[in-house]
Amino acid sequence: MSAPSGSAPSRHWDQVYDAKGAQQVSWFQPQPTVSLELIDGLLDRTDPVIDVGGGASPLVDRLLDRGHTDLTVLDVSAHALQLAQRRLGDRAQQVHWATADLLQWRPERRYMLWHDRAVFHFLTTPDEQARYRELATTSITPGGYLIIATFAADGPEQCSGLPVARHRPDDLAEQLGAAFTTLTTRREHHHTPTGAEQPFTWLLARRTDDTGQS
Secondary structure, eight states: OOOOTTOHHHHHHHHHHHHHOTTTSTTOOSSOHHHHHHHTTTOOTTSOEEEETOTTOTHHHHHHHTTOOOEEEEESOHHHHHHHHHHHGGGGGGEEEEEOOGGGOOOSSOEEEEEEESSGGGOOSHHHHHHHHHHHHHHEEEEEEEEEEEEOTTSOSEETTEEOOOOOHHHHHHHHOTTEEEEEEEEEEEEOTTSOEEEEEEEEEEEOOTTSOO
């Protein structure tokens, strides 16, 4: 799947990465500690995983290090994915890469884990949030997992020049709908490369099975 060539979202995020580089964007983490802690114990190494909005995040590196063999990274910025591929070198061939605007994406399979650090909070309208919920619900195998992180209720009101929606754990769980059962939530204080502090809300949920059981 590809984002339309030169689409507004792809241009915006390509420009952000061009201007700052992979390690100076505000969301950069040298180690995806919270993500890995939440993933621990959930999956078999062959389970399909998708990192939505993964960009140049090192999460894919760490999952490869752990022996995961079915990894997909999706991002609207082709430049961000190229940075990740260059960093991985030959190991990039072990990963499925998808350049797409998430809201226009049409998944062709299901995943045991959907990971999203800081995409959902850019969706500020009910229609966008509903489309995300539809995608997550249809893309995750019943019994699979969703890990999502957004700015907390006291977090920034903008990121990279765009408005964001901030979330408490309870309203984030409500946004996901009845197809997901919350397993745990967490608050993280992320420190940006420039030293600013950004509070995040994290949520781990399980996709209910076809009978409605978690």
